[in-house]
Amino acid sequence: MKKNSFKKHISVDCVIFGYDESNNKLEVLLIEQKEPAKKSKNAFTAQFALPGDLVNEDEGLDEAAERVLKELTHVEGLHLRQFYCFGDPMRVKQEKDREWLNLYRSDPDARVVTVTYYTLVRKEMIRPIPGSFARNVVWKNAKRIPPLAFDHNAIVKKAGEDLRKHLDSDLIAKELLPQKFTLRQLQNLYEVILNTNFDKRNFIKRFKRDEVLVELGEKQKGLMYKPAQLYGFKKQDKASA
Template identity: 40%
Template sequence: MGKRRPVLEVATLLESPIPVRTITQIQAEVEAERQLPEAKNYEVGRFFRPSVTVDVVIFTLQERELRVLLVRRGQWPFQDRWALPGGFVREAEGLEAAAARELLEETGVKDVFLEQLHTFGGLERDPRTRVITVAYYALVPNQRLTPAANADAREARWCSVYHLPELAFDHDLILARALTRLRAKIMNSRVAFQLMPEKFTLTQLQQAYEVVLGKELDKRNFRKKILASDVVLETDEKQKKGRQRPARLYRFNEAIELED
C-alpha cells in the first residue's frame, strides 16, 4: 500500500487562491521583528500564559474490535486512572511534532495517519493549572505496533471503545469527538485503509467498516460499491484459511484521489 502520508500542518499543501508564504519566509520575518528596538521593551509576563499539551487518540483494529490506546497514569493528578497518551508541548516544538513524538513513544510507529481533532480549553479540565490541550487522532494498523508506557505512565493497554474504564481529565470527551470524526469520514475518505494491512480481503475490509460504524453492512451492496469505486485493486494473491475457499487479496489504489 506504500507509505501512509501523515496529515501536515503546512498551509502550502492546501489548494487555495490565497498567496501563502513558505515556513522559511515566515520564520525569517519573525526573526527580523525580534531584532527591532520594540522587541526589547515587550513584557513577556504582561499576559497570562496557560500551559499547552497534546493528547492523541490512537485507534487500531484488533480481534474485530475498534480499540484505543490508554495509559495508566503513574503520578498526580489522577494517579492510577486511565488516560489518553499525551504530554506538554516543548519550547522548541510544533504541535504536530509533539503529537507525533507522543505517538512514537507510545507505539513505536511513525509516518501514519495523524490529524488534528479539536482544541479543548475548559477552565476546570486540569487541577494543576490552566491547561489547553490540542487533541489529535491517529490510525495505526495493528501489525505495526507494540504499546509501551512512557515515563509518567505505569502501563499501557488497548481497550475497546465500547468497554472503557473511567478516564482522567476530560479524555472521555476527547475520545467521543474522535470517534464521531472517524465515523463521519470513513465512507468518503481513505481513513479505513489507514487501519488495514497492505493486503486484505474484501471481507476484512467490510469488517473494518462495520467495526468503526458500529453496525452491520449488506455484503452485496458493500462489495458492489467498493469495486465500482476503483478504490481497491485486485492482486494475484489469495488468502487461505482452514477449509474455506481461498479469498482474493486486494490493496488500496494509490492512484485514486480521496480525502485523508
C-alpha cells in the first residue's frame, strides 16, 4: 500500500439540526474549537465550527459522517443526507483558521474538499460530548448562526435550504417527533422549519389526504387543559423511484 495521502484531503461536515419541542426552536449543533493544552505563543481564538473530520483511507463518506456524529452524540442510526460538496481551493486558507489547522492537522496547508451532510434529531434525545477537537458543544438557533470557522456558514445555509426543500417528501417530521404525537406538535414542527404559520384545519387536510397518519385512539394525559388525540406515522411501503 502506498503512503496514506488520501486522509489529508477529504473531510465530512455534519449539520445537525436539533429540534427542541418545549420551546419550538430549531437549533444547530456546533463545536467550540479547543485551545491546545500548552498555550501557543499567540492567544488562540476559538471559533465555532461544524462537527466534521477528515475521512479515513478505508472509510466511506456516509460512514465517516456517521462516525463524526457518533463520536459527538453517541447516537447511531440517524439518517444522514449528503447535500453538497464544498471544494473551493481557498476554503481552508483563511487567516482566521490558520491557528487551528496548525494545531490539529498533520498537513495544515493541504487543500481539503468537504462533503456535507445534514441530519435531524430531537434535542432531548442526545447529550453531545465534546470530542478531541472541541472544547465545548453548543446548540445555536438555526436562524442566528454566529460566524463559523472555514466556510461553515455557507454550509449551514445550504443545509437549511435543502432541509426545507425535502421536509415534506422525505417525511423528515418522523425523525423529530415522538412515536405518538399530537397534530399540534406536527404543525409546530413544520412552522419552525419552514418559518411560516399554517391554518390548523388546512394544515391537517394535507396529511389526511396523503394518508400518512394513523389515529391512535389515545389521548394525552396529565396536562392542564384539554388533552389532544395522539397520532403516529403509518408504516410506509418500500416503494420509491
